[in-house]
Amino acid sequence: QVQLQESGPGLVKPSETLSLTCAVSGYSISSGYYWGWIRQPPGKGLEWIGSIYHSGSTYYNPSLKSRVTISVDTSKNQFSLKLSSVTAADTAVYYCARRSGRRIVGATYHYFDYWGQGTLVTVSS
Amino acid sequence: DIQMTQSPSSLSASVGDRVTITCRASQSISSYLNWYQQKPGKAPKLLIYAASSLQSGVPSRFSGSGSGTDFTLTISSLQPEDFATYYCQQSYSTLSITFGQGTRLEIK
Numbered sequence: 283q284v285q286l287q288e289s290g291p292g293l294v295k296p297s298e299t300l301s302l303t304c305a306v307s308g309y310s311i312s313s314g315y316y317w318g319w320i321r322q323p324p325g326k327g328l329e330w331i332g333s334i335y336h337s338g339s340t341y342y343n344p345s346l347k348s349r350v351t352i353s354v355d356t357s358k359n360q361f362s363l364k365l366s367s368v369t370a371a372d373t374a375v376y377y378c379a380r381r382s383g384r385r386i387v388g389a390t391y392h393y394f395d396y397w398g399q400g401t402l403v404t405v406s407s
Numbered sequence: 408d409i410q411m412t413q414s415p416s417s418l419s420a421s422v423g424d425r426v427t428i429t430c431r432a433s434q435s436i437s438s439y440l441n442w443y444q445q446k447p448g449k450a451p452k453l454l455i456y457a458a459s460s461l462q463s464g465v466p467s468r469f470s471g472s473g474s475g476t477d478f479t480l481t482i483s484s485l486q487p488e489d490f491a492t493y494y495c496q497q498s499y500s501t502l503s504i505t506f507g508q509g510t511r512l513e514i515k
Contacts, residue, residue, distance in 0.1 A: 318504075328443075328451065328494055330504040341502050344408065377450055384456065391457035392498040393441040397450035 284308040286378050286398035294372075294405050300365040304378030304398055305358075311336050312356045316381040318394065319352060319363045321374040329374075333381055334361055368405045375400040409433055409497050413507035419515040424485045428510045430478045430495035439499035442471055442480045445509075446491045454493075455480065490514050 290302035304317070311317065318333035332342035334352045342350045346365070354361040365372060379394040410433035420426050430440065438458035443451035453462045455471035458478055468483040482489055495507040 327509045328496075328506040330506065333504075344503060379450075384460070386457055386460070389437075391439060391460075392501060393453055393456040393462075393496075394443075394451070395453050395462070397452075400450055 284380060284396045286380065286396055288376060288378050288398045288401040290401060290403070292402060292404060294368055294403060295407050296369055296405055297367055300363070300368050300372060300403055300405070302363045302376055302378075302401065302403070303360050304362070305360045306380075307359070309380075310356075311354060311359050311361065315383075316392075317354070317361050318379050318381050320377045320379060320394070321372075322377070322400075323371075323374045331363065331365075331376075370405050373403065373405045375402050408503050409436060409500050409505055411495055411497055411505050411507040413493075413495055413510045415510060416508065417511040417513065419513045420485055421515045422485050422487055426482045426485055426512065428480045428493055428512075430473075430480070430507050432476045432478075432497055432499075435475045436497045436499035438474045439497055440471070440473065440478045441496045441498060442469075443494045443496065444489075444491045445494065451494060485512075487514075 285307045287305045294300045316333045319331040332352045334340045349366045351364040377400045378398045380396040382395040383390045383392040412431045414429045440458045442455040445451040454465050459471045470481050492509045492511045494509050
């Protein structure tokens with residue numbers, strides 16, 4: 283059974299860098315798939331932050347791209363998120379997830395099939 | 408970015424009701440549309456992918472349809488455990504994944 287677990291500080295000061303790690307068990311990141319971060323401000327909807335492949339290939343939400351870095355450590359079977367220059371608007375529950383895919387009639391459809399439980403990060407002085 | 412708009416934003420229904428939630432994309436996304444269910448304090452759960460394919464383990468009362476810009480999620484007979492918030496998500500543009508704003512399904 284694939285499991286993901288987020289970890290990191292629950293409180294970050296404004297202008298500092300938010301750092302989170304997602305530990306994966308039950309599946310080797312080196313075997314494939316993209317792995318992603320999604321966040322949800324309190325009482326609001328879901329926002330995709332970015333995704334990374336085991337090779338290190340990344341792509342980010344254009345609205346966050348200048349502040350986001352996602353990296354992978356296959357030796358520890360985990361991937362990480364760094365979000366710089368945070369403000370109160372970055373307060374959210376941060377989820378990590380696996381992006382899987384299914385080939386149907388010549389096309390590949392991607393979706394997030396396994397998620398971590400989420401971790402609340404509050405930006406406040 | 409491809410914008411995803413869900414309607415309604417919230418609705419009230421009773422156990423046993425048939426419920427339909429709509430999701431509209433700002434441009435054609437073929438069938439690259441997923442649906443998730445989220446309960447309070449929990450991570451989203453995948454229900455439907457590729458617009459109409461039921462994820463393994465999801466009850467058959469859930470179904471999805473549509474292609475292009477208009478999609479629907481239907482729950483044929485609401486059960487108590489179905490009261491939650493539902494999100495659509497487009498995977499057409501894998502370089503910029505976007506979600507709908509959510510539809511909150513409440514007990515009438």
